[in-house]
Amino acid sequence: MQQRSHWLIAVIIRTALQVVPTFIGILAIMFLILKAIPGDAVDVLAGESGGASAASMALMREQYGLNLPAWQQFLNWSGQLVQGNLGYSLRFNTPVTTLILSRLPATLLLMIAAQCVALIMGVLFGVIMALFVGRWPDRLLSLVSLLLYSLPGFWIGSMLLVLFSVHLGWLPSGGNMTIGADLQGWAFFRDLIAHALLPVFALASFFLAIYARLTRAAMLEIAHQDFVRTAVAKGLSPLRVTLVHVLRCALIPLVTVSGMHIATLLSGAAVVETVFAWPGLGRLALDAVMARDVNILLGILFFSSLMVLIANFLVDVIHAGLDPRIARR
Known part of the structure; x- marks a missing residue:
């Protein structure tokens, strides 16, 4: 029984050491790929509403941090993730965690x-x-x-x-x-x-x-x-x-x-x-x-x-x- 418990702990540690770096790398690559796609959520919302002024679009980007460099946006999102917050959805006007759950x-x-x-x-x-x-x-x-x-x-x-x-x-x-x-x-x-x-x-x-x-x-x-x-x-x-x-x-x-x-x-x-x-x-x-x-x-x-x-x-x-x-x- 004790041998099984030691094995279980070893499996958890080994899995964490393998998965965590891979997980961080996948998130970073995914974030950069998405940021490389032309347009953002503000552009989509403006198109659906029939148009918006440049000032209002700039204000929305500043409000949601979309005007920051990609690396800074990723660091901000990672900091929120550590606190258990996955951010806010502009499209659905709902916290991401609530929406996913x-x-x-x-x-x-x-x-x-x-x-x-x-x-x-x-x-x-x-x-x-x-x-x-x-x-x-x-x-x-x-x-x-x-x-x-x-x-x-x-x-x-x-x-x-x-x-x-x-x-x-x-x-x-x-x-x-x-x-x-x-x-x-x-x-x-x-x-x-x-x-x-x-x-x-x-x-x-x-x-x-x-x-x-x-x-x-x-x-x-x-x-x-x-x-x-x-x-x-x-x-x-x-x-x-x-x-x-x-x-x-x-x-x-x-x-x-x-x-x-x-x-x-x-x-x-x-x-x-x-x-x-x-x-x-x-x-x-x-x-x-x-x-x-x-x-x-x-x-x-x-x-x-x-x-x-x-x-x-x-x-x-x-x-x-x-x-x-x-x-x-």
């Missing part, structure tokens, strides 16, 4: 559900393909995986909308809840699930294909190891050998890859949220880009980096659970 649950729901669907179905497909290698279940699921891997998520989402929402009318076409319906209890969850089914599958489809192929390849490789042959020679049932010995070891590379895909999931969520009008961080980021709202973009980048950090830490913990030798290192 209001959209974060929808994105987390979409990402976690998509990752769970991709992992469960991907492992199931991979196990079936490995058990029936070279036969028709393997060929059929390999073809399905290839199609899901090749087709972009926004195209799959659009086709799902056309089929299940437009033609069949079984599922809603957008949003994350029925507007104006004051639902409670099971009715609320049923409505939420109905709205989430299509965007979750559209986001999970690409990762499902990767996990299925990875599980198949890992299981076929591990099935020929000496410890598996020993388990079979001891008379263990084929189901126990497959689940306890082969699949458990095959999950180690799968957990690593799934942890690396958290950032990709977030970027894919931006596209899926746009297709399905899902009110999450992805749509907020696209709106912030169009409005040149640097504070929102940096705030989203900050929260997404935290999610990647937490995901990498959980991957290390799960690795130690799957392979106790990792915790002894």
